[in-house]
Amino acid sequence: MTTKDSNPQAGPEDGPGPEKESGAEVQAADVALDTAGGTLEPSLVPVSTQSGDTGHQQGPVLRRIVMGNGFVSVLAVFVALVLGGILIASTDPAVARTAGYFFARPSDFLSALWSAMTRSYVALFQGSVFNPRQGFSPLLETMTVATPLICAGLGVALAFRAGLFNIGAQGQIIISATLGAYAGFAWHLPLVLHLLVVIVMGVIGGAAWGAVVGLLKARTGAHEVIVTIMLNYVALFLLDFLLNTEAFRRPGDVSPISPRLDDSAVYPQLIPGSRLHLGFLVAVALTAGVWWLLNRSTIGFEFRAVGANPAAARTAGVNVQAATILVMAAAGALAGFGGIAQVAGTEKVLTGGVAAQIGFDSITVALLGRSTPWGTFFAGLLFGAFRAGAVQMQIQTGTPIDIVLVVQSLIVLFIAAPPLIRSIFGLNPGRKKRAKTAVKAAVATGGAK
Amino acid sequence: MxxxxxxxxxxxxxxxxxxxxxxxxxxxxxxxxxxxxxxxxxxxxxxxxxxxxxxxxxxxxxxxxxxxxxxxxxxxxxxxxxxxxxxxxxxxxxxxxxxxxxxxxxxxxxxxxxxxxxxAREPSISLAGLIAGSVTLAVPLVFGSLSGVLCERVGVVNIAIEGQLLGGAFTAALVATVTHNAYVGLLAAAAAGALVSMVLAVFSIKYLVNQIIVGVVLNVLVSGLTGFLFGTVMAPDKELFNTPARLDILPIPFLSDIPIIGPILFEQSVAGYLMYVAVAVVWVGLFKTRWGLRVRAVGEHPQAADTLGINVNATRFWNVTLGGAIAGIGGAIFTLVTIDSFTKEISGGRGFIALAALIFGRWNPIGAFLASLLFGFAYNLQSILGIIGTPVPSQFMAMLPYLVTIFAVAGLVGRSRPPAASGIPYVKG
Known part of the structure; x- marks a missing residue:
């Protein structure tokens, strides 16, 4: 889908066309700030999303809203949903049938198109927020599904802010879920203590799995992206191995599934009749905690300084190596809370698929949330809604769950490229006139460079 | 190296x-x-x-x-x-x-x-079979890592190899079924890989989005797209859309009878022979031609290259596209040679292994080829271990390529250094 949209603009030789003019200039300024004119590696978080003004967001209030990142995010979600709808409609049999006699009765085609596009999304909404039968109880399921996404997303976002790309949330979740679950079913402790032990075990596991990455990065310069990807697989195979040992299997059972966690080891239910558990409130607290850490604490300031410019941070006296290790450990610990939310909240058993796609989804959650704690929180809720609603959507309309992946990735792609979104909607104020003259000039010179 | x-x-x-x-x-x-x-x-x-x-x-x-x-x-x-x-x-x-x-x-x-x-319980294996199987499993890895070499040498990090492989596998299955011609399927796979790469190129070169982010997101996007189309188009009508024509194995007479070397060099499908050609061509191209010198200059010091009149971003765009096409061919192996139809997530993380092979091979086509063979060997050994029954759990064998890669990037097996400008967008001026 995206390929089709972006290809016409793809030719690198096309002259300074209208699009190029509009997008690249603003962003080039950002990148120049980001990379100190190309000498540094680009920060993973665009400067425009870090605190402070980068200079191009001035002007009247209305323009600032329209040019602002929040508005672009909303538009990005909208465009992604429309593209997803087109994809759904393109494979819909009714649409294909009516397209056959489009010129005879276009209204048939259009109504089939509309119903194909909306039917799936209505089912998605009913499965995730509200439907007439169950009222708002699907919303509770959304919050349940969102809990691990928020925790792990916070971990990814925190690492982003320190300039580190943590793809390892998946592995960190697996390790923490494994350790937490083991403490949950193998040890039998008193009521409150047991849950605390489970949480501590899991968080330590996740933190250790993350700290390894930070250590390797700080000591040897190993790229964290590669190390985290590899550690994800190592964790996956480790879990697979453990689930085939006596210690983790149910007694007398050969299938790779652990015993149920003790009742004393799981998060208490918040609302009877739903799966929503205390882990959600923990996620809210963690969001507030990360906000405080990043915006109010010295160490958070150091993290951000390292992320913005490691060389300058080092000159200013920040121990960059220690900050790298610490931030990865913290990121792992946050992902660890996600793993605990899975085993001690939602699933209550340990299986090979305990982490599902959460670790990978959390990357898109952090990107959508622009690496701010509350942004990540709401992005986590949105993606939780997608996940929860997609199950209902598949049951009701037969639309495969995979459409959620398409929509999610399109959202992130568009959000990462605000100039693209602005040009789709013609929202590049003050540049329209110049764009027109540029087109005229291009026509006059026959499109030559 | x-x-x-x-x-x-x-x-x-x-x-x-x-x-x-x-x-x-x-x-x-x-x-x-x-x-x-x-x-x-x-x-x-x-x-x-x-x-x-x-x-x-x-x-x-x-x-x-x-x-x-x-x-x-x-x-x-x-x-x-x-x-x-x-x-x-x-x-x-x-x-x-x-x-x-x-x-x-x-x-x-x-x-x-x-x-x-x-x-092992049964202390006997077929060495010839082990090596031939390793090469077969390594073919997609080699194509994938060559794609990575082409992209990184020109200064664009390609995390999207997985997506390119998957896109290639899907398109090859679909087109080869519809046209009843495996070679058309192979070409279509190359086009699909190139298309994925073009998105990577447009977003990272034109919109200056962080290349790793684009790569990660593209993997998700391709996984979602192929999964969705598999569910709505392929699965309901397997006969019509998911029974691709196969790429036949073309043994070369006499030569293919040589023990050990015969099966791996002279008893391959077209794609298998293409792999050897691709490794040689990419190596010669990168290190012995003017084009290769330009490519490496762009990857190491784009500003200097620009000063000498090389169009940095155009070079990057076309190299990344070429890399995607190569990875697409690698993906076609899954559906046209190894397995006879497309299933969801058929590439199963091989794109990341290809990335590992590229790093382990130190951004050199021949190094990447050898590293891919090593990883293919580990894959094959893992499945054979299950059959002959060994004290080493197969999961630990499965971990080996990943652990080896971590050691490699940590510099414990010798320093590995990516091209200097890899991952950094080029803004003129």
């Missing part, structure tokens, strides 16, 4: 007697001691049998009989000798030659194989 290590010595400064890094000699020494203790002294008592030629081969050779413990000790001594040579060279202030770590790796893997087979 050459490009990775030389600049390091240059950077050491003008002082003459600078010793090369101790990392290679030291790691070889440690590994050979490990081999002596585990494969030698603690080696299994049984005799490992390795069949060299298949039944019905024109030239039949007797099977190798290697006693577990004695064989382990002999091989470990060989390893020790190589490590000693490396340490001797280091002591003389010289660098270990390129072939030494490779030869060491080959002997070490063979010693590991003897140790595993002799310790």
């Amino acid at each position: 050459t490009t990775a290590t030389k600049p390091a010595s240059g950077a050491a400064g003008p002082t003459t007697a600078v010793r090369p890094s101790l990392k290679v000699p030291a790691s070889l020494g440690v590994l050979s001691l490990v081999a002596l203790v585990f494969f030698g002294f603690l080696g299994p008592a049984k005799t490992a049998e390795m069949k060299v030629s298949e039944q019905g081969d024109a030239i039949a050779l007797p099977a190798l009989q290697i006693p577990g413990q004695a064989g382990g000790i002999v091989l470990a001594i060989l390893l020790l000798a190589m490590a000693a040579y490396s340490i001797y060279l280091w002591n003389q202030g010289e660098r270990s030659p390129k072939w030494l770590p490779i030869a060491f790796a080959v002997v070490f893997v063979f010693a590991l194989l003897v140790w595993i087979v002799a310790g």
